[in-house]
Amino acid sequence: MQDVVALSYYPVNLNLVGRRCAVIGGGAVAERKVLALLAADAAVTVISPAVTDGLAALSAAGQITHIARPYWPGAIENFFIVICATDAPAVNRQAAEEGRAKGALVNVADAPELCDFTVPSQIVRGDLVITVSTGGKSPALARRLRQELEARYGPEYGLYLAMIGRLRDEMKERLATPRARECFWRRALDDEALALVKAGKLQEAEEKIRDAIGGSGAEP
Ligand SMILES: C[C@@]1(CC(=O)O)C2=NC(=C\c3[nH]c(c(CCC(=O)O)c3CC(=O)O)Cc3[nH]c(c(CC(=O)O)c3CCC(=O)O)/C=C3\N/C(=C\2)[C@@H](CCC(=O)O)[C@]3(C)CC(=O)O)/[C@H]1CCC(=O)O
Numbered sequence: 001m002q003d004v005v006a007l008s009y010y011p012v013n014l015n016l017v018g019r020r021c022a023v024i025g026g027g028a029v030a031e032r033k034v035l036a037l038l039a040a041d042a043a044v045t046v047i048s049p050a051v052t053d054g055l056a057a058l059s060a061a062g063q064i065t066h067i068a069r070p071y072w073p074g075a076i077e078n079f080f081i082v083i084c085a086t087d088a089p090a091v092n093r094q095a096a097e098e099g100r101a102k103g104a105l106v107n108v109a110d111a112p113e114l115c116d117f118t119v120p121s122q123i124v125r126g127d128l129v130i131t132v133s134t135g136g137k138s139p140a141l142a143r144r145l146r147q148e149l150e151a152r153y154g155p156e157y158g159l160y161l162a163m164i165g166r167l168r169d170e171m172k173e174r175l176a177t178p179r180a181r182e183c184f185w186r187r188a189l190d191d192e193a194l195a196l197v198k199a200g201k202l203q204e205a206e207e208k209i210r211d212a213i214g215g216s217g218a219e220p
């Protein structure tokens, strides 16, 4: 039997709101990384002589800054994240080196071994984010699993989570102890409430969740 390989990356959720992020290169891969950065409200600068139509449109709309020239040593100043995604491996390495020397977290699209972090495949349902990583072994498998998870965890999960979040605040007031709240949430999160959300019956779903309070031991 083979040993289980140790996890080599530490998963985190970065708050990138307003943080300066650079993407070197302007092809399809760069565009995918830029869209994920924008979804996280990062301040994105793309450095590339040519860009995809999608990136050009984002630049025209003022959503990213596009510096239309090849990477040059000294290009990386005050960036929190640097993603190197040109089709020139030597350029990617040089930009990665500069980024790291200047204290940025670096991702290199063609060299996992040079990455401070990798980008997982992701499914976003409101505040619910499900990610898949393969330790760089097979992004195609990550994509495949993402597609399966997308079918399994539909948009109703975003609504469901928003409702649970609201009720959680309410229950912090109504249930006095952490133990009572724990008991409540173990009972409350059943498939019935989710099915009601999926059917658009939000009020009923909320009532169904509230019903669990009877068994929490904290209120009559
Ligand atoms: C998840 C996703 C996120 C995203 O990019 O947003 C992502 N790659 C995606 C797709 C994808 N990438 C590639 C294919 C072609 C099939 C194949 O090669 O498998 C496909 C599939 C497709 O496009 O169909 C090729 C590829 N990728 C890397 C290399 C370099 C190398 O391995 O040496 C090469 C070879 C290039 C070549 O051969 O020249 C490297 C990385 N790609 C990663 C992430 C990181 C590891 C994540 C993990 O641990 O799984 C890592 C290490 C660095 C990074 O980029 O962060 C996104 C799925 C989005 C989605 O659809 O959900």
Ligand SMILES: NC(=O)c1ccc[n+]([C@@H]2O[C@H](COP(=O)([O-])OP(=O)(O)OC[C@H]3O[C@@H](n4cnc5c(N)ncnc54)[C@H](O)[C@@H]3O)[C@@H](O)[C@H]2O)c1
Binding pocket: 024, 025, 026, 027, 028, 029, 030, 047, 048, 049, 050, 051, 052, 069, 070, 071, 085, 086, 087, 088, 089, 091, 108, 109, 110, 139
């Ligand atoms: N990590 C991933 O998810 C992933 C997936 C597929 C491919 N790749 C790798 O990513 C790289 C980019 O793939 P792509 O399909 O976007 O390539 P692409 O050919 O579509 O785009 C390359 C981009 O790099 C720009 N560029 C070239 N030289 C530059 C320089 N000196 N400075 C700045 N920009 C420069 C080009 O103008 C172009 O916009 C390839 O090396 C590929 O092997 C990574």
